Amino acid sequence: MDNKTIKTLLVIASAGLAIAGIIFLCISIFGDKSNNNSLIAALGCIALSNLFNVIRGLNEKSK
Numbered sequence: 001m002d003n004k005t006i007k008t009l010l011v012i013a014s015a016g017l018a019i020a021g022i023i024f025l026c027i028s029i030f031g032d033k034s035n036n037n038s039l040i041a042a043l044g045c046i047a048l049s050n051l052f053n054v055i056r057g058l059n060e061k062s063k
């Protein structure tokens with residue numbers, strides 16, 4: 001794959017994971033207080049989103 005396609009896919013994946021993380025965080029805040037699974041999922045989604053952003057940044061610097 002060329003660099004433009006990789007960059008586009010990383011942006012889409014990062015944005016999707018960030019949105020999913022926000023949704024899970026809202027569920028964690030306003031939902032059942034005894035269940036922490038949605039908070040763990042939110043943190044995982046945000047961490048993966050940031051990882052994809054770092055990979056995209058490193059890919060742009062290597063050009």
